[in-house]
Amino acid sequence: MVINTVPFTLPGFTITETRQEEARLIIEASSTATSAICPNCQQVSRHSHGWYPRRPQDLPCIGEGVYLELTVRRFRCLNPECPKKTFAERFPDWLPTYARRTTRLTKVLRRVGFEVSAESGRRILRWFAITISGDTLLRIVKRTPVVPTRTPRVVGIDDWALRKGQRYGSLILDQETRQVVELLKGRTAEDVQPWFQAHTEVEIVTRDRSPEYRNALTATAPQAQQVLDRWHLLLNLRHLAEHVIASVYRRLKKLPMPFELQSSRPRFLRSLREQQRMDASRQRRLDLYHEVQRLKQLGLNPSQMLQQLPHSYYTLRLFYHAPEFPERMPGRTLRSKLEPYLDYLESRFQAGCQSVSQLHKEIQTQGYPGTPTLVSNWLQARRLLAYADPASVDTLPITATSSSLPSAHKLAWLLVLAPEKLTDHDAAMLCHIRQDEAIHHFYDLAQEFRGLLQARSTERLDDWLETAAHSTLPKVRTFTRGLRAEYAFLRAALEHEWSNGQTEGQITRLKFIKRQMYGRASFELLRQKVLYHPGST
Numbered sequence: 001m002v003i004n005t006v007p008f009t010l011p012g013f014t015i016t017e018t019r020q021e022e023a024r025l026i027i028e029a030s031s032t033a034t035s036a037i038c039p040n041c042q043q044v045s046r047h048s049h050g051w052y053p054r055r056p057q058d059l060p061c062i063g064e065g066v067y068l069e070l071t072v073r074r075f076r077c078l079n080p081e082c083p084k085k086t087f088a089e090r091f092p093d094w095l096p097t098y099a100r101r102t103t104r105l106t107k108v109l110r111r112v113g114f115e116v117s118a119e120s121g122r123r124i125l126r127w128f129a130i131t132i133s134g135d136t137l138l139r140i141v142k143r144t145p146v147v148p149t150r151t152p153r154v155v156g157i158d159d160w161a162l163r164k165g166q167r168y169g170s171l172i173l174d175q176e177t178r179q180v181v182e183l184l185k186g187r188t189a190e191d192v193q194p195w196f197q198a199h200t201e202v203e204i205v206t207r208d209r210s211p212e213y214r215n216a217l218t219a220t221a222p223q224a225q226q227v228l229d230r231w232h233l234l235l236n237l238r239h240l241a242e243h244v245i246a247s248v249y250r251r252l253k254k255l256p257m258p259f260e261l262q263s264s265r266p267r268f269l270r271s272l273r274e275q276q277r278m279d280a281s282r283q284r285r286l287d288l289y290h291e292v293q294r295l296k297q298l299g300l301n302p303s304q305m306l307q308q309l310p311h312s313y314y315t316l317r318l319f320y321h322a323p324e325f326p327e328r329m330p331g332r333t334l335r336s337k338l339e340p341y342l343d344y345l346e347s348r349f350q351a352g353c354q355s356v357s358q359l360h361k362e363i364q365t366q367g368y369p370g371t372p373t374l375v376s377n378w379l380q381a382r383r384l385l386a387y388a389d390p391a392s393v394d395t396l397p398i399t400a401t402s403s404s405l406p407s408a409h410k411l412a413w414l415l416v417l418a419p420e421k422l423t424d425h426d427a428a429m430l431c432h433i434r435q436d437e438a439i440h441h442f443y444d445l446a447q448e449f450r451g452l453l454q455a456r457s458t459e460r461l462d463d464w465l466e467t468a469a470h471s472t473l474p475k476v477r478t479f480t481r482g483l484r485a486e487y488a489f490l491r492a493a494l495e496h497e498w499s500n501g502q503t504e505g506q507i508t509r510l511k512f513i514k515r516q517m518y519g520r521a522s523f524e525l526l527r528q529k530v531l532y533h534p535g536s537t
């Protein structure tokens with residue numbers, strides 16, 4: 001079928017015919033140029049030397065794939081000095097030499113290729129009548145230049161996990177443009193030094209408290225002001241809070257829980273298999289602890305142990321420094337399989353359903369993977385509770401395995417967050433644990449630390465360090481000593497507006513991209529995708 005008129009033009013060409021062939025729209029056109037510039041000697045030539053065809057793919061039109069059938073000229077170069085005897089017309093604006101696609105089509109493919117995985121991209125593009133292989137899409141992504149031309153002045157550096165808990169990388173962000181400028185393998189001083197050696201123009205670096213980054217920067221970027229990241233400092237504080245709570249957790253558990261804070265949910269015994277899993281998990285940690293201690297005797301540090309032990313650096317470091325085996329934080333036990341369905345079960349119980357097989361069937365359709373045994377245990381416990389006197393709940397055997405006091409991990413946030421951000425329940429819980437003298441003392445310190453970070457007040461910092469250095473809590477004193485060792489960087493954190501908030505955002509984006517590639521992407525492809533910025537190409 002021949003279509004006579006088309007609602008568009010191809011500049012420099014006369015459209016001679018438009019026809020439909022299978023599911024494609026073919027647009028035939030001939031070049032109208034009468035002269036061209038020799039790409040070698042830049043001289044104009046008007047001497048035609050015949051024609052040759054090009055058949056590039058273009059953007060689709062009215063739901064059909066479009067192919068151009070172009071007849072372009074070949075010219076003769078008359079310059080006797082020029083080694084090029086003939087040359088073809090060029091269209092740098094929209095059809096690069098030898099390209100099989102127009103620039104506007106490549107642009108769309110690139111956007112899709114950076115947005116989703118190559119395979120999803122191929123499928124999505126097919127709906128829009130663009131036929132392209134996943135490999136071609138990947139090639140377009142890999143060939144896109146992504147290294148920024150601007151030299152960054154203020155950067156943020158942070159680490160991210162390539163394989164969770166095993167292999168890490170570092171991300172460097174230009175704080176002023178908010179664009180990722182480099183993704184590096186590893187996060188040791190050796191890994192990041194070459195980049196800083198090559199970028200002596202960097203004036204300010206925001207970082208977390210990793211000694212590796214500190215050493216690398218001090219050695220290779222002495223001109224740069226190091227600034228501790230305020231958000232990481234808050235995380236350090238939260239971590240400290242968790243340790244402080246853990247050290248008095250037994251005492252906190254003994255405080256009589258006010259009735260309004262008591263959980264109305266029955267706790268239930270774990271199945272034998274769940275108990276076995278927990279025991280096995282503890283044994284694995286214990287074995288690892290002994291192994292770390294053995295390697296420590298041989299003179300290895302945690303970074304060197306990473307080569308042999310497939311565990312996270314943080315775990316190795318924790319075990320390395322622990323004088324004895326660190327049990328898991330109290331209250332932080334494996335979740336029961338039943339946990340996501342407890343609210344539902346509770347509502348069904350309230351509605352009068354007490355059949356194990358019925359309840360099991362119902363939650364199975366919602367995705368519960370376990371056996372009816374756990375449901376039966378829960379139901380027994382729930383029935384007991386229903387007929388028990390609330391005051392005696394604590395003495396019931398079903399509550400024996402867990403307390404209604406949240407884990408140290410959860411409680412830590414209550415001490416660190418601003419009071420106005422707490423819910424009524426959390427505020428009541430905070431009030432409850434502050435009955436303990438140590439927690440009461442620590443809470444004031446924690447709140448002042450958060451406050452001075454927010455207010456960016458160096459005077460308050462000096463006062464705080466003075467007070468905290470004399471704290472009755474040894475962990476607080478250790479924390480303060482650590483901060484004092486980095487006093488200049490800590491002070492800079494308050495004096496400079498720069499912080500790692502943007503870096504955190506980019507790491508979230510990196511994780512998203514990694515998930516999209518189902519964790520199978522090579523480091524190079526990941527780097528390409530993370531460094532890409534739609535405005536840049």
Ligand SMILES: [Zn+2]
Binds near residue numbers: 039040043077082084
């Ligand atoms: Zn020439």
